[in-house]
Amino acid sequence: MDVSAEAKRIMAVSISKLYASRAQRGGMRLHRSLLLSVVMRSARDLYHSACLAKEREELGTAHLVPVTPEEDAMDTTASGEQVEVEVSQVEPEPESPLTPTIQEPMSFDSEATQGACKTRTFIAKETVEDKENRSPVSPDRHSRKRRGKASVAPDFLPSKRARLSLELGEERVLRTGGRTCCRAGDVFTTLSLNSNRAIAAF
Amino acid sequence: VVGAGGGSNDVQWCFSQVKGAIDDDVAEADIISTVEFNHSGELLATGDKGGRVVIFQQEIENKPQCRSEYNVYSTFQSHEPEFDYLKSLEIEEKINKIRWLPQKNAAQFLLSTNDKTIKLWKISERDKRPEGYNLKEEDGRYIDPNTVTALRVPVFRPMDLMVEASPRRVFANAHTYHINSISINSDHETYLSADDLRINLWHQEITDRSFNIVDIKPANMEELTEVITAAEFHPHQCNTFVYSSSKGTIRLCDMRASALCDTHSKLFEEPEDPSNRSFFSEIISSISDVKFSHNGRYMMTRDYLSVKIWDLNMESRPVETYQVHEYLRNKLCSLYENDCIFDKFECCWNGNDSVVMTGSYNNFFRMFDRGQRRDVTLEASREGSKPQQVLKPRKVCADGKRKKDEISVDSLDFNKKILHTAWHPQDNVIAVATTNNLYIFQDKVN
Numbered sequence: 001m002d003v004s005a006e007a008k009r010i011m012a013v014s015i016s017k018l019y020a021s022r023a024q025r026g027g028m029r030l031h032r033s034l035l036l037s038v039v040m041r042s043a044r045d046l047y048h049s050a051c052l053a054k055e056r057e058e059l060g061t062a063h064l065v066p067v068t069p070e071e072d073a074m075d076t077t078a079s080g081e082q083v084e085v086e087v088s089q090v091e092p093e094p095e096s097p098l099t100p101t102i103q104e105p106m107s108f109d110s111e112a113t114q115g116a117c118k119t120r121t122f123i124a125k126e127t128v129e130d131k132e133n134r135s136p137v138s139p140d141r142h143s144r145k146r147r148g149k150a151s152v153a154p155d156f157l158p159s160k161r162a163r164l165s166l167e168l169g170e171e172r173v174l175r176t177g178g179r180t181c182c183r184a185g186d187v188f189t190t191l192s193l194n195s196n197r198a199i200a201a202f
Numbered sequence: 203v204v205g206a207g208g209g210s211n212d213v214q215w216c217f218s219q220v221k222g223a224i225d226d227d228v229a230e231a232d233i234i235s236t237v238e239f240n241h242s243g244e245l246l247a248t249g250d251k252g253g254r255v256v257i258f259q260q261e262i263e264n265k266p267q268c269r270s271e272y273n274v275y276s277t278f279q280s281h282e283p284e285f286d287y288l289k290s291l292e293i294e295e296k297i298n299k300i301r302w303l304p305q306k307n308a309a310q311f312l313l314s315t316n317d318k319t320i321k322l323w324k325i326s327e328r329d330k331r332p333e334g335y336n337l338k339e340e341d342g343r344y345i346d347p348n349t350v351t352a353l354r355v356p357v358f359r360p361m362d363l364m365v366e367a368s369p370r371r372v373f374a375n376a377h378t379y380h381i382n383s384i385s386i387n388s389d390h391e392t393y394l395s396a397d398d399l400r401i402n403l404w405h406q407e408i409t410d411r412s413f414n415i416v417d418i419k420p421a422n423m424e425e426l427t428e429v430i431t432a433a434e435f436h437p438h439q440c441n442t443f444v445y446s447s448s449k450g451t452i453r454l455c456d457m458r459a460s461a462l463c464d465t466h467s468k469l470f471e472e473p474e475d476p477s478n479r480s481f482f483s484e485i486i487s488s489i490s491d492v493k494f495s496h497n498g499r500y501m502m503t504r505d506y507l508s509v510k511i512w513d514l515n516m517e518s519r520p521v522e523t524y525q526v527h528e529y530l531r532n533k534l535c536s537l538y539e540n541d542c543i544f545d546k547f548e549c550c551w552n553g554n555d556s557v558v559m560t561g562s563y564n565n566f567f568r569m570f571d572r573g574q575r576r577d578v579t580l581e582a583s584r585e586g587s588k589p590q591q592v593l594k595p596r597k598v599c600a601d602g603k604r605k606k607d608e609i610s611v612d613s614l615d616f617n618k619k620i621l622h623t624a625w626h627p628q629d630n631v632i633a634v635a636t637t638n639n640l641y642i643f644q645d646k647v648n
Binding site: 030031042043 | 294317481484485
C-alpha cells in the first residue's frame with residue numbers, strides 16, 4: 001500500500017501544481033504542464049496497478065458495477081476552485097485497452113479505512129470540449145477579470161462535459177494502445193484538455 | 203588543489219569579483235536569468251528577470267600580477283512587461299537569452315529575448331562631441347543669427363566616454379509559445395529562435411517575417427508528448443542546427459535537406475537504464491541545455507542529474523557522461539514537491555573544449571576535465587570572496603558518514619542554485635551567476 005499511497009500523494013501534488021501554474025505570470029508553461037501531466041499519469045497508472053493487485057488478492061475476482069454517465073455527472077458538480085474527486089473501480093483487464101471501463105462513485109474515506117482500494121479520478125473544474133468557443137480567459141482568472149464574449153459555460157453545468165470527456169477518454173484509450181487500463185473520462189484526458197486550453201486555439 | 207583547466211597544469215581558481223547587491227532579501231527583478239561573454243571575452247552581458255541587461259567590460263590593465271577586472275559598461279532596459287490582450291496573459295519581461303553578434307565594426311551588437319520578442323541592440327561608444335557651432339551655444343541655447351559676426355567650422359573634441367544602447371530591430375509576433383533559445387548562425391546573416399514547439403529562422407535585417415523550420419506541434423494537442431527545450435546552430439556549418447527535447451533526445455537537422463526540418467538528419471538518444479526508472483524518470487531526462495563544442499565536433503547536453511558529451515558522428519549514446527549531483531537521485535520526490543526538479547541548468551565549454559562546467563545547488567558549480575578525467579566542485583559565496591583567494595574544492599557527502607569539511611545532502615540549500623555560467627572564450631575566466639549576484643573567477647596568476 002506504500003506504493004499506492006505514494007502514488008496518490010504524487011497525484012495530489014501534481015494537481016495542485018497544475019492549478020497553481022495557471023495563475024503564473026506569463027501564462028501556463030507548456031513544458032512544465034507536460035512534465036506534470038506525465039508524472040501524474042505515471043502515478044495514476046501505478047496507483048491503478050497497485051489497486052488491481054490488491055483487489056485481486058482480496059476479492060479473487062473484481063466486481064463490476066456498471067454506472068451511467070449521468071451518475072457521473074451528478075458527482076462532478078464542482079464549486080469554485082475545488083478539485084472534484086470521483087472514485088471508480090477499474091476493470092481488471094490491463095492488457096486490453098478496448099474493454100469499456102466502469103465507474104462506481106464512492107466516497108474515499110469510508111472505503112479507504114476498510115482497506116478496499118478504490119481508484120480516484122481527479123476531474124478538474126472545467127472539462128471543456130468546445131473547441132469553437134474557447135474562452136481567451138484562462139479558467140481561474142474569471143474571478144479577477146471580466147470575461148470575454150466567447151466565454152466558457154459556468155462551472156455548475158457539468159453534465160454534458162462529463163459525458164464528452166468520457167468519450168474523449170475512450171478515444172484516448174484506443175490511441176494509447178498498450179497502456180494499463182485507462183478509465184474513460186480519465187484524469188489525464190481532462191487535465192490535458194485543460195492544461196492545453198490556452199494554446200490549443202491556435 | 204585539484205583544478206580543472208586547459209592543459210597539463212592544474213588550474214587554481216581564485217575569486218576575482220562579485221557584482222550585485224549584498225543583502226539577502228533578493229528583489230525578484232534582480233534575479234539573473236542569463237550570462238554571456240562576447241566573442242573576444244572583453245564584454246560580459248547579463249540579463250535579469252526585470253528585463254534589464256547589464257554589460258561589463260574588461261579593463262585592459264598592464265599589471266602582471268592580476269588579471270583585468272570587469273566593470274559596468276552599459277545598463278539598459280531591454281524588455282518591458284507586456285500584455286497579450288487576445289489571450290489575457292501577461293508577457294514576462296525576463297530576459298531568457300542573450301547572444302552576441304560577431305563584431306563587424308566599432309559598435310557591438312547583441313540579441314536579447316524574452317518569452318515572445320527578440321530585440322537587436324546596438325551598443326556604441328561616444329567619446330567625442332562636436333563643438334563650435336555657429337548658431338548654438340555649448341549648452342544648447344540658440345544664438346541670435348544677427349549677433350554672429352564670424353563663421354567657424356565645428357570640430358570634434360574629446361569627451362567623457364558615453365556608452366549608448368539603442369534597439370535597432372524588434373523581431374516580434376512570431377512565437378505562440380515561450381521562446382527558450384536563440385542562436386546566431388555562422389553565416390553572420392541569420393539566426394534561429396526556438397519556442398516549445400517551433401523553431402523559426404530569421405534574417406538579422408528583416409523583422410517582418412521569419413521562416414518556420416521546425417514544427418513539432420501535433421494536430422491534436424492531446425497527443426503532445428514532447429517539447430523543444432533548446433536549439434543551437436553549428437559553430438561552422440551554417441546549414442546545421444540541433445534541438446533538444448523534453449524526452450532527452452537531440453535532433454540534428456540539415457537545412458539543405460528540406461525547407462521544413464521536421465525530419466531529423468540524426469537522432470541522438472541514449473537508451474534509458476531500466477534500473478533507474480521512477481515516476482520522475484521523464485522529468486530528469488528532459489534536456490535543459492545543449493551546446494556545441496567550439497571545434498564543432500561534439501555537443502554537450504545537460505539534464506537534471508548529468509552532463510553528457512556527444513560525438514556528432516555517433517547517435518546511439520554519448521561518449522562521456524558526468525554526474526553532476528547523483529546524490530539527488532533518491533531525493534527526487536522532495537525535489538518534485540519543492541519544484542527544484544524543474545530547474546533548468548545550463549552548461550558551457552571552455553575555450554579549447556577540454557573542460558565543461560555546469561551549476562548545482564548550494565551555490566556549488568562543477569567542472570569536468572575531459573582529458574584528465576577529473577572533476578571539481580567549487581562554491582560561489584561571499585565567504586570565499588577575498589581578492590585572489592583560492593577556491594577550496596567542496597564535497598557533498600551522500601551517505602551518513604560525513605567527513606570533516608564535507609556537506610551532507612540534507613544541509614544543501616536548494617534555494618541557492620547556479621543555473622547560469624559562462625566561460626571566457628580564450629582565457630580561464632568564468633562568470634557564475636547565483637540568484638542575484640554575478641561572481642567572476644580567474645585562474646591564479648603566478
